[in-house]
Amino acid sequence: MKFMVVANRESMGTPPLRSVSFDQEQLRVSLQEASSRALHYQRNIVACLVKPVEYFQPINLFPCLQQCIPGDCFFWTQPSTQTAFIGCGSAAQIETWGATRFTETATGWQTLVEHAVISGAPSDTQVRFPLFYGGFSFDVLQPTTPLWEGFPHGLLILPQMLFLQEAGQTMVAINILVGPDDDIELHLTQTQALLERFQAALDSHSTRKSMINFSQCMAIHDLRPANEWRELVGNIVRQIQAGLYQKVVLARGVQVTLNPQIQASLDVSQILTRLTRSNPGSYIFAIQRGGRCFTGATPECLVRIHEGQLSTMALAGTAPRGTNELEDEQIGAELLASAKNQGEHHSVVAMLQETLLQFCRQVRSGDQRQLIKLKNVQHLMTPIMGELLAGYSILEVIAHLHPTPAVGGLPRQTSLQAIREQEALDRGWYASPIGWIDAGGGGEFAVALRSGLIGERDATLFAGCGIVAASDPESEYVESCLKLKVMLHGLGWEN
Structure with missing residues (x-):
C-alpha cells in the first residue's frame, strides 16, 4: 500500500480552481462511441469524460455546485487524509424500496457501469470511473414520514459533474447518459451550458460569507x-x-x-x-x-x-x-x-x-x-x-x-x-x-x-x-x- 503526504496547497501559494473546460471534440468522440454502444445493446450507456484540474478547496466548491444544479448535490471529505468527492446533478439514479433494496441497487449499478465509455481517466488513479454516491435508510420496515421525503430506502446517483481529490490527484468528471436515439449535438450543447453555469457560479462565489452565530436565535x-x-x-x-x-x-x-x-x-x-x-x-x-x-x-x-x-x-x-x-x-x-x-x-x-x-x-x-x-x-x-x-x-x-x-x-x-x-x-x-x-x-x-x-x-x-x-x-x-x-x-x- 502506498502512503502519500500532501502539503496544504494554499500554504504553498498554489492558486485555487478558477475554471473548468473540456475539449469539445474529445467529448463528441466519447458521446459517439456511447451512442454506438447504446444502439448495439439497445439501452442507455454512460459516457464519462475525466480530466485533471487545479487544486480546489472542497468547502469552497460545494456552494458553486449547489448554485449550478440545485437539488441534487453531494459532499464527502476526510479532512485528515485530504480526500474529497463533491458532485452535482443526476445523469442517472437508482432508487429502490423494500427488503431487496441492496440487491436491486447492485443490479442497477452493474447495468450502468457495464459497457460505459471512459475517456481521460489517469492510469494511476485509485478509483475507477464512473463513480456513484448515495445511501440507504436505517430500516425498511419502519414506517416513513414526510420528514424524509426524497430519501428512499436505497439510492445511488451518478452525478453530472464530480470533483475528486484522491491520493494527491485532483480531477473532474462529466457524466452523460446516452440513449440509442439521442441527439449527440444536443448533449454537447447541454454539457456546455452546464459548464457555463458552473463558471458563473465559480465567479460569483469568489468572496466568502461571514459565519453567523445562531446561539441566541x-x-x-x-x-x-x-x-x-x-x-x-x-x-x-x-x-x-x-x-x-x-x-x-x-x-x-x-x-x-x-x-x-x-x-x-x-x-x-x-x-x-x-x-x-x-x-x-x-x-x-x-x-x-x-x-x-x-x-x-x-x-x-x-x-x-x-x-x-x-x-x-x-x-x-x-x-x-x-x-x-x-x-x-x-x-x-x-x-x-x-x-x-x-x-x-x-x-x-x-x-x-x-x-x-x-x-x-x-x-x-x-x-x-x-x-x-x-x-x-x-x-x-x-x-x-x-x-x-x-x-x-x-x-x-x-x-x-x-x-x-x-x-x-x-x-x-x-x-x-x-x-x-x-x-x-x-x-x-x-x-x-x-x-x-x-x-x-x-x-x-x-x-x-x-x-x-x-x-x-x-x-x-x-x-x-x-x-x-x-x-x-x-x-x-x-x-x-x-x-x-x-x-x-x-x-x-x-x-
Whole structure:
C-alpha cells in the first residue's frame, strides 16, 4: 500500500480552481462511441469524460455546485487524509424500496457501469470511473414520514459533474447518459451550458460569507420529552436484564428552528465548514435532495474496499472528554477498563468478524482496543481487515453488515423490533450506510452518525446510545447530549 503526504496547497501559494473546460471534440468522440454502444445493446450507456484540474478547496466548491444544479448535490471529505468527492446533478439514479433494496441497487449499478465509455481517466488513479454516491435508510420496515421525503430506502446517483481529490490527484468528471436515439449535438450543447453555469457560479462565489452565530436565535426542543426518553431507557434495561435482548441502540431527535425575526437561513456550506474545523478525523458528508440536506460528521467507517483489500472498524463504547489532559487520560483509561463498554465493544467486533468471513479470504483485527478522541466524546475502536473474494462489490458487503450492533443491537432482529415498537422516531437515513462506489465495486461507506436533516430554517438532529444491562438512563441521556453537540455547533450554536 502506498502512503502519500500532501502539503496544504494554499500554504504553498498554489492558486485555487478558477475554471473548468473540456475539449469539445474529445467529448463528441466519447458521446459517439456511447451512442454506438447504446444502439448495439439497445439501452442507455454512460459516457464519462475525466480530466485533471487545479487544486480546489472542497468547502469552497460545494456552494458553486449547489448554485449550478440545485437539488441534487453531494459532499464527502476526510479532512485528515485530504480526500474529497463533491458532485452535482443526476445523469442517472437508482432508487429502490423494500427488503431487496441492496440487491436491486447492485443490479442497477452493474447495468450502468457495464459497457460505459471512459475517456481521460489517469492510469494511476485509485478509483475507477464512473463513480456513484448515495445511501440507504436505517430500516425498511419502519414506517416513513414526510420528514424524509426524497430519501428512499436505497439510492445511488451518478452525478453530472464530480470533483475528486484522491491520493494527491485532483480531477473532474462529466457524466452523460446516452440513449440509442439521442441527439449527440444536443448533449454537447447541454454539457456546455452546464459548464457555463458552473463558471458563473465559480465567479460569483469568489468572496466568502461571514459565519453567523445562531446561539441566541435558535429554539431547540426534544422530539420526545427528556423524561420519557429516560423512562424508555430504563424499560429497555429491564427487558435486557430479563433476557429479551443483549443490547438495543436507542436514538433520540431534537428539532432546531430559527426564530421568526431572524432573516438569515441555515447555510449548509457554513455548517460543513464548522464541522470540518471541529471534526478533522471524521467523515464530513452532505446529500442534498431538493430543499433539504442530510449532513453530518461521523467517525465511523462501515467498510472501505480498495484493490481487493477490505477494512472496517468496530466503534462502540463511549465516554466524555476531560476538561484537561490529565482528566482526559483518566477517563480514557476508565473507558478501556470498563466491563460494560468492553462487553458492548466485543459484541460489535465478533459480529463484524463473523459477517466478513462470508466475503473475505482472511479476516484479522487489531490486538488491542484503541481510543478515538473526538471533540466531545471518545470511543473504543478496533480496526478489522480482510482480503475480499472475487465477484463481490461493496454493496453486497454493506447489505450484510448493516445494521451493526453499534447502531441496532443484539440479537439483530429482536433489537430492531424493539426499536420499531418503542423508539417512536423516524430515523430515515440516520445511522445508515452513506458513501460512494466506483465502477470496480470498490468505494467507501460510513455510518451516518452525528447527523441531521437540514432545511432552510429548521433542522432535525439525531443521536443514539447503546443500551445494555448495566446502562444508567441519566448517563445515557448525558451521552446523547454530548453527541448532539456536534451538529448543534455545526448549525452555529456556540453555547
